[in-house]
Every structure is written in structure tokens, then in C-alpha cells.
Amino acid sequence: MVETLRPTNEAELQSALIGLSQSGLAAEIRGAGSKAAIGRPLQLPAVIETTGLSGITLYEPTELVMSARAGTSLGEVESTLAERGQMLAFEPMDLGPATGGRGGVQTMGAVFATNVSGARRIAAGAARDHLLGVRAVNGRGEIFKSGGRVLKNVTGYDVARALTGSWGTLAVLSEVTFKVLPKPQETQTLVYVGLSDDVGVEMLCAAMGSPFEISGTVHLTAGLTSRLELGRLSREAATVTAIRIENFTSSVAYRIGRLKDALKIYGTPELLEQDASLLFWSELRRLSPVTPAPGDAPTHLWRISTAPRQAAKVVDAIRRNMQVEACYDASGGLIWLEVTASADAGGADIRRILSTHGGHATLIRAEPAVRGSVEVFQPMSASVERLTRGIKAAFDPSAVLNPGRMYAGI
Amino acid sequence: MTHIRLPEPDRAIVARRDQITADLIAIAGRDAVISDEDGRRAFETDALTSYRRMPLAVVLPETTETIANILRYCHTQGVKVIARGAGTSLAGGALPAEDAVVVGISKMNRVLDIDLPGRTMRVQTGITNVSITAAVAPDGFFYAPDPSSQLACTLAGNLGMNSGGAHCLKYGVTTNNVLGVRMVLMTGEIVDIGGPYVDAAGLDLLSLVIGSEGQMGIITEATVRIIRAAEGARPMLLGFDSSEAAGRCVSAIIASGIIPVAIEFMDRPAIEVCEAYAKAGYPLDCEALLIIEVEGSETEITERLEQMLELAKPFRPSSHAISSGPDQSAKIWKGRKSAFGALGRIADYYCMDGTIPLGRLPEVLTAISQICTSYGLRVANIFHAGDGNLHPLIMFDANDPASEQRAEQAGSDILALCVEVGGCLTGEHGVGIEKRDLMAKQFNADDLRVQMRLKSVFDPGWLLNPAKVFPLDADQRGDLPAMRSSTLPAAA
């Protein structure tokens, strides 16, 4: 039987972890569970759920800083920020719906523990770049803090940031402090239809090389656009390439004009005004384009990082081995690749191709049997693996926290 | 400033100096090894100049492989190693030791690859900060972190300290602008982390390595993010009758939703020194000055600056001036960036680097001035106001040891105050030896233990840049492996 522990404060979290490590039991660490289907499948005797650690503990809009207990929902944070015209600039994605989990429920602790970051990362950085400090409990049951609540801090090692993307394998965050930013006054999007992948990515790179502070760049292959709710984009079964500009209203108008001009060899774009823009980018935040509708044939989903100049080549090479659709984010450098379901989700081909082009891949959506047999996270070099094992042992020597979620034995 | 304790050198290692030097020459070549006294003396300190130690030997290698061979050798011999960039650390981060080999990265300064469409660049880390931008400036790009020491300091040192600069408010610090590194561990093992793409795979090792003050490995190459420069940029000067008014103006601007590229603050003593040096047109009739820079097209810049002037009105600026053009802009920034050097021409000073929550600025500035007065010292304040990173420059007389000692004490009091109000000991200069013994003010034993265990993962023998960052007695607290071979610490 699985024992579920739901601490309501840091001291209870600490006792829970001390108890588990003394009895030699490992626990799955979860927030609201929206990402439970990501990672190597776990069968552990206990679960620690952080949703009882809830509430915003500090918000200073004039200092651009907020602290929240780890189980506070992202929704609560975003609505509190919106009241003061602010936002999380890294635009955290919601991986729930795309992986069969619940949408709109994720917790702040999990946002940072998985470093989920949306299209605006290309301009503003990822979750890791906005984290200022944490309080946490490690697998030894030690409560510790790292970083703080100020925007600039190099006191000691950057342990807080090193916990981002560790998927609960090193420590359970109990409180996170992060930088927030003003919401832009206006958002508009230029949409180009029908560009091939390589031309689309080339245009996105050119846009990023312009001085107009682009804050979102995606290219969707033709098979994905029909999943967009946005009517006028989904009518055409053709690729869609989109560029977002956010700024003061007067600046947006000026910059959109200049950009259209600079990119005119790529054709005449359609303009999405504020409302349509917000809808389009929120669909990307939920990964709608790579989420099959009920009744669609099952597919697997990968997240690939590569240099933008390699992006279209990588997808091309993979396409020679299997049927794929791609959602290129970050001017091509981050590819959400949907592939026809297969025994290894295409992992062997994908990783072989990446080993020649450079980059790495994480399996985001597949049934447990596949996630149990394929390396979900990119395999490490021998030296990185040795360091990673050492770091795991430093935080969690008796392997209480999510053992095996990222890598076997870690 | 001489009250910081440094460990006694390991006599057995010092006694083997000739043999070790000969071995280093065999590994790295005669040209790469500096062993004579005059040569070594050039490396005996960094920008915290009151502490000096002659290194055992200095090696200036030209390849990652040579560095790997040196570290492998030192590892087997139990010889400590101190990585060095340009030696501009203000925290004693690059201070040598008599029983340690200094490995300088300065000869490894090449640009290896520029990928404009991907907006990344691969460089050897001995490159100076300003040369990174220089390599892509003709194409309209730049590397964002811009420490005031950028003409001299190396990317290696920036990585070691996770350095910042005036334009970090908008673009972030070093860790936000680096995508990958090649690093040599103390064992000689070469590790590649990350690359020219948005996330590194696996754990976020980059976060640990950047800002580890040369204690985890020697970084020889890095992939950095480069950014397309804005169409234009222009600073504005706003003078105020009190530091408090200036501080509240900063809060009002940020609350309004405008994030300027930079908001720099100077008080009267700083303004006077910098104006005398740079002739930038700083107003001389005010108690506090803000330099606020915005970017964009000419129209956008004008619009944004006017918006900010409007926001500043309730705080009754005593003067305002918008830079007349590129010429004056350059002077305004030159004045700011040479502030430390300019002050250095009229007084010895001790530069602090605490960060505070912006809302506490007025009371902290008052307290800083009280602290310094109580020690009979003068202080100039110059800092990155947008992010609360203070640089009080405490003036003293280096020929008077008592005044020097008082400056150090005033500095400690100020940093303790920063921590007390919710800030931290160092915003961008790093801990080094300087703030090592203050770490316990910010961190408890468990916080420190968590960090020190990570050091042990990368360098179990604690041979890399020893006696820095952590209080010297911190290892006496528990489950860490014995890590310092040194005997009792002595006064410097």
C-alpha cells in the first residue's frame, strides 16, 4: 500500500523525510500531480505531496519579487500578480494536458523543480533564470536555504538554481522566491503561412537578429495547425510561423511595422491583434498543437534541444525514419516533436541523429512501458554521470527522493 | 586590511618547489611556467591588494589538455591549485598561496565560433569581457554582462564570480547568459556541460559551476548567449536633494512597469570624484544622482524618458538632463564605470558589495553613513539601484594600519546590516577570502554543509582555490571529509 504524506508546514515535511530515510523508504515527490506521467515510471512505497504547503508569503511589486510556499498553485500566483499588472516572465508551460494529466493545477514548487518555461524564454530566460532563492529539505532531512529575496546575489554556491530541473530527486522545495516583471501593455503577433521548416526557422532567426525585442518565435508543421482553436489559422492545412512582439502600445505598432519590412522577402504576414495573440500563445503554453484530440491515433512526444541552425535538419533526418510533426519554439532551438507511437518511441533514431547534429532529447509523452524501457532523459557522458551521482549522494544519500525518476539509480 | 586569517602553507610542498617547478616545465613547456621571484610577484595579489602571497609557481597554459595534465599532476602530488583570470577580483578570490600553483587562463583568449542566427558564441575563457562584445559588435550584437572592469577582466573570472554589471537589470548576470562550458576537474578529467542550445541536459550543473569561485574546476571554454543590440540607447541624469528621494523615485519607476536597461545611483562624494575624472556633465549641486538608461528607437527613447520624468516629479528632482548624444552618453558611462579608479586617485578605499531589498534603501543609506562616521571614516556610495546592489566605498588611509582596520570593521558592519534587512553579503563580487568569515551571518550550519558537500563532489581533496568562500573552521562541524592539510591559521 502506498502511504501518502501531506505535510502542512516545513517542520512536518522535515519529519516526514527523516521518518522515510530512517525506515529506508523511498517516496514519490509530487505537487498537484500534473506531471506524474513524465519521467521514468516509479513504483514507490510512499508519496509526499506538497499541496499542503500553500500560500504567497511575500510580494513586493516595486521590488519585482514574490515568495510562495512550494504547494501554492501557479494560478494563484499569476492572478495575484495580474492584480498589480505583473507576471512571471518565463511563461511557465502546462505539461498536464499534453501528457494525459490535469491542466491548470501545477504548483510553484513543481514549476521550478521541472524548469518549465514557455515561448518568452527566448527573450526573458527560463524559470531557472528567475529563481532568486529557495527553502528546501534534502533526503537527509536537513532544512536548508539558498539564495534569497534580492535580485542580485552571489553569496555562496548557486544551489537554488541547481535544483531547477532536478525533478524532485535532490530536495523537496518548501518555499520559492522569484523575480516577477511588469506585464506588457500590448501584444501582437505576425503570422506567416506556408513556409517550409528550414525557411521558417531561418526567418525566426532573422527576427531574433533584429533589434525589436521579439518575445516569442514558433513554427508549426502543417499537421499541427488544425489543433489550434484559433479559427483563422486552423482553416489552412499549412505550416504556421509566428513572431510575437510585446511592449508599450506605441512601440508595438512601430516595431511590427519595421519587422514586417525587414522580413518582407518571406511574404506578407497576417497580424494577430492583442486578443487573438493572447489566445494563440496560451495555446502554445498548454502544448495544444502537440496534444492529440480524443480518438486520434496515439503518438509519442519528445522535447529536443539543438542549435537553431541544426533544427530543420534534425527534424528532416528524423522524418526519414518515422512520421513526425514538429512545433519549433525558441527560433527552432527547442523542438516539440510528435512521432507515431512505437516500441521505443523512436528514441534510438532520434538520439543517433542528435549525436551527429548536436543537442539532446527528453521523452515527454509515452505510456509507462515505453518510459520504462527507453532513457527518458538524455543519457549522460561518463564524467557528467559521475558528478550527477555524487550530487545525488550529497543531497540524498539513502535515495529517498524520487529515485529513478530521471535516471536509474539517481 | 590584514585581519583575515590565511592558513599556514604546507612546508613540505614549499620545500619541493624546485622539483614541482621542473615537473610543471616538463608538462607545460618552459615558456608557460613562471618560476622566478619577480615574475611570480606580478601574481601575488588581486584587486584586494592588502593581501599578498607569493605563489609556488605560475603556469600560463595554452590548451585545455595542458591544463588537464597540470591538474592531474597536482592532484597526484597533493598540490593546491588556484585558477586565475585577470586578477581583478575585489574579494581576494584569486589570491595565491605559497603552497599553491596559480594556473592563469589569460593566454587562452580565442574566439572559437560565432553563430549569429543561433545567437551564440564559443570562446576560450581567457578572453576579456569586452573582447567578446567586440567580436560581434560589427554585426550589431553584444554580450550582455558588463562589469565595470570589463576592459581587463576575463570571462573565466566572470564565470568564477557570476559577475554582473550596470546593464544586468534588463539582461541578467553571467549565469543567465552562458549556455555551456568545458571544464577541467582537479583529477584532470575534462567535462563538457551544455552547448549552443537553450537547456543543458540532466541536472543544472551549469548553475553550480558558474559562481563557484574556481573551487569546482578550471573552465577553459564557454558558449555564451549574444544579443542583438537595440536600435539606440540613451541615458538621462536625474539629480535629487536626498538619497531618499532618489531611492523612492527608483521604486516608482519600477512599479510603473518600465524596466530601464540600467538605473545607477551615486551620492555626492561619488558624483564629485567621477565628474572630476570623466567630465560627463553630472550635476554637482545635488545629494544623489540617478543615471537611467533606456533603449529603442529615437522616438521610443524620448517617449520613455519623458514618461520617467513625469514619474520622477513627485520626488522633486533638482536637475534633469538627457544625454545630448553618443558622445555624452559615452562620457556618462565612462564616469560611472571608472568610479572605482577615479576614487582610487584621491583615497584608498574598501569596496563593499552587499545587496538589499530596494524598499529599505533610504534607511540603509542612513545607517551606512552612521556606521562610517562612527569609525571616523568617509564613504562614497555608487551602485546598481535597480537591483539594490550597493557599493559603499569606504575611504581610509593605507599608511595608517588603524584606519585600515577600522575600514574593515565598518565594512563588516555594513554587510551584517545588509543581511539583517533581508539582503545578502555579495551581489556580484563574490565571497573570496574577504567575506568568507561572514558567511555564517547569512547561512546556518546546514546551509553551508549543503554547499560544502557539493565542493567535495567536484574536488574531494579540497585542492582547488582552498581557504576561500567557506569559514575556515566550517569543516570542523561534521560529516565532511577532512579537507585542509594546513596547520593552524595565522594572521596575514
Ligand SMILES: Cc1cc2nc3c(=O)[nH]c(=O)nc-3n(C[C@H](O)[C@H](O)[C@H](O)COP(=O)(O)OP(=O)(O)OC[C@H]3O[C@@H](n4cnc5c(N)ncnc54)[C@H](O)[C@@H]3O)c2cc1C
Ligand atoms: C575597478 C573594478 C571594477 C569592477 N566592477 C565590477 C562590476 O561592475 N561587476 C562585477 O561583477 N565585478 C566587478 N569587479 C570585480 C571583478 O572584476 C570581477 O569579479 C571579475 O569577474 C574578475 O575577473 P578576473 O578575470 O579578473 O578574475 P580573477 O580575479 O582572476 O578571478 C576571479 C575568480 O574566478 C576564479 N577563476 C579564474 N579563472 C577561472 C577559470 N578558468 N575557471 C574557474 N574559475 C576561475 C578565480 O579563482 C577567482 O575565484 C570590478 C573590479 C574592479 C577592480
